[in-house]
Amino acid sequence: MSNQNSPVAIIMGSQSDWATMRHAAQTLEALDVSADVRIVSAHRTPDRLVSFAKGARDAGFKVIIAGAGGAAHLPGMTAAMTPLPVLGVPVESKALSGQDSLLSIVQMPGGVPVGTLAIGKAGAINAGLLAAAILALNDPALAKRLDAFRARQTEDVAERPHD
Numbered sequence: 001m002s003n004q005n006s007p008v009a010i011i012m013g014s015q016s017d018w019a020t021m022r023h024a025a026q027t028l029e030a031l032d033v034s035a036d037v038r039i040v041s042a043h044r045t046p047d048r049l050v051s052f053a054k055g056a057r058d059a060g061f062k063v064i065i066a067g068a069g070g071a072a073h074l075p076g077m078t079a080a081m082t083p084l085p086v087l088g089v090p091v092e093s094k095a096l097s098g099q100d101s102l103l104s105i106v107q108m109p110g111g112v113p114v115g116t117l118a119i120g121k122a123g124a125i126n127a128g129l130l131a132a133a134i135l136a137l138n139d140p141a142l143a144k145r146l147d148a149f150r151a152r153q154t155e156d157v158a159e160r161p162h163d
Ligand code: RP5
Pocket: 012, 013, 014, 015, 016, 017, 041, 043, 067, 068, 069, 070, 071, 091
């Protein structure tokens, strides 16, 4: 998970986010895209956040996936400090089922974008797919792997439901 020279960084606010964010990591792994996975909390480790976000481009990352729950400032603060594309995953919180996370991430002011995904597992999977799609713009082999993923997904849908 600590992969030097990875094009994707997956950051999350807490160990407790890993159950959700692992789906982003697994999605990328299935597409043979290396990811560097870290805990970076906007509130509990603000210096770590500043250091990571300000250094992310020079570290060689191309896309950042940031997951957080509750008062989820991590994706937005990361986007404020890097020119890299930031994909935000709202983690499902206990108190408000992730509605708080979603609204904390999605309503960025014009000028500082965060590409906000769905709450929870679906959002984490799609963040992985979107990161791969961004990288595939300059990586024909990865584009083929993404096409194959889509084709398999289509083939897996039965014509009719079964009991
Ligand atoms: C956020 O607070 C984290 O992203 C996490 O979703 C939430 C709860 O964190 P823990 O109290 O479980 O560490 O910063």
